[in-house]
Amino acid sequence: xxxxxxxxxxxxxxxxxxxxxxxxxxxxxxxxxxxxxxxxxxxxxxxxxxxxxxxxxxxxxxxxxxxxxxxxxxxxxxxxxxxxxxxxxxxxxxxxxxxxxxxxxxxxxxxxxxxxxxxxxxxxxx
Numbered sequence: 001x002x003x004x005x006x007x008x009x010x011x012x013x014x015x016x017x018x019x020x021x022x023x024x025x026x027x028x029x030x031x032x033x034x035x036x037x038x039x040x041x042x043x044x045x046x047x048x049x050x051x052x053x054x055x056x057x058x059x060x061x062x063x064x065x066x067x068x069x070x071x072x073x074x075x076x077x078x079x080x081x082x083x084x085x086x087x088x089x090x091x092x093x094x095x096x097x098x099x100x101x102x103x104x105x106x107x108x109x110x111x112x113x114x115x116x117x118x119x120x121x122x123x124x125x126x
Contacts, residue, residue, distance in 0.1 A: 029057070034111060034122035040065065045122035047077075047111045049102075056102040058082070059094060062113045062122055066091035072116050078109045 034045030045062040085093040
């Protein structure tokens with residue numbers, strides 16, 4: 001009985017750890033968590049994609065990067081450069097695009113944020 005309870009607890013923990021990758025899907029769009037790399041282990045990020053008839057919106061944000069304050073980071077979606085933004089004094093930056101400026105986003109589309117020197121900060125996929 002203890003072995004079954006231990007296995008169930010382990011399975012529940014594994015499920016709880018994997019669920020945050022896709023936080024929401026539906027009327028509010030799809031939101032994913034961007035995972036940090038070894039170069040920036042404290043970094044956090046997310047990307048949200050919303051599509052309605054005649055309207056598309058994509059927002060990508062990164063935070064916990066105070067050591068990069070004042071420097072520019074580059075946002076990529078599906079391997080295409082979405083744009084750059086300056087990291088603020090609190091260590092965060094975001095970029096938002098609407099309609100024709102939004103690249104094609106499908107299941108599996110990669111999202112990443114890199115430093116000006118092309119060092120990967122966070123990454124994930126829809």
